[in-house]
Amino acid sequence: MIATIDRSPQKVDFGSINERRKLALTTFDWCAVCGLPFADELRWQVVFQEGPLPTALAGEAPVHEACALYAAQVCPFLFSPHSRLGDEFRKGAVRDAMVRFVGFESTSAVNTHESGLQPGVHTLHFEHQGHADEFSYHSPDEIQERFTDALASERDLPVSDAEGVLIRLFNRLDDDGDGDVVTGAALIAGAAFAKDVFNLQA
Template sequence: MTHLKVDRRGYPVIATVDRSPKEVDFGAISERRKLALAAFDWCAVCGMPFADELRWQMVLQHGPLPSSAISGEAPVHEVCALYAAQVCPYLFSPRSRLGDEGRKGTVRDPVVRFAGFESTSAVHAFESQLQPGIYTLHFEHRGQADEFSYRTPDEIRGRFADALEREKDLPVTDPEGELIRLFNRLDEGGEVAGAALAAGAAFAKDIFKVQGFGPYRDKSYPVVAGLLLKGTEQEIRDFSSDARDEAFSAVGPWVLERDGQFPAPLQRWRARGQSMVRRPTPSPPQGPGRNVAKNAPCPCGSGRKARRCHPSGVAS
């Protein structure tokens, strides 16, 4: 947690919550930040990448768990779930109540249950059944492989200590490290959500209907996403070097270094974009009958006359 910014009281500001330079709202989950977590495959607590490990979710059901599940919250590392149980007021005490307006007074279940899944297979934008017109992101997980539960954090202190003992620094490349740095700032983090759209999330179904994405409803993000999907390596590098937005400058190199190996949700969105994006039409050839006289030197540089060398023209 040492890389996280802290609020005025000194608490680490976890990845998924709303924030501003003046205020951090630990009770408000940001859909824009959830999109970045989904696209770049980051933990909802520490905001760092997942390696080959289970993705953990708090579950509310009792009895045997299904092999797959869908949740409105982004997944976390096991050690981050155990950490949250020690410090989050709602997860800490059986008498805790939620304080946000939508769920005010909701009491925590006597037993808190977390499940670990092998993969996050997809992320969907679903309309709320309680609030028509409001869309939120939901994470689909597959391969339930482990779980733990507790009434008070004392019951899992040993597991937390073991997880801390096993914890290792995660390797992070320079482009991803820059995205994480920007994402961790104490502001809306919207520009990293924009980078997630550019990486391919702009092709997700109903993504621009999701709460908080109104400012992104124009053609620029699908156009940039198309470039990062079908552009050449040089085109992507040129875009990144010319971008004024810091996150846009980092996301191009991130896409290139992945070399097609993307997190499953982002890979699904990019696959959907394949049928939505067309490569730009090449410039018309230069040559006789176009804009080069037939007896002029050929534009290819051979020194021969254009009508003899490239009578059909030379593509620019």
């Protein structure tokens, strides 16, 4: 289950992005798909601009390459150009025919911005720099070989006992209880870099 979506033992909302979960991902430098740490890996992001990108700004948290390739095959909106976003604000929106993922060397800043769809609601946005690699596709079939290669080169990352506890809590099916524990830990650990964090959606 992708790490940014709302979840509970009773319900999982695959159409949502939970800003509290993004806050924890930001603070601990975890991937938005698998919820596990980055090391010296590139931070992958869907981008909509063309040409070289010295920097990019996105409302989605960054992901590992293997996770980007996985998401391209299982996320309906990334999978099919005919898929539509179904929430009340973006109903009827369709995917671009070509999807472009870019791998950046680092996340240089994270800030809050007011939503263009929901005035008064703030969401986290990630600024990346160091365009190092990329892939594009019309259909996920075109990236199957790259996905196989990415899985073959995956390696386990060292995780401290303390971070391991937070990761297990974060990835459980309970945002009403354990999810708040991790959000609280994120705030204590330094998420105050976002001065208007308490205006975040949810």
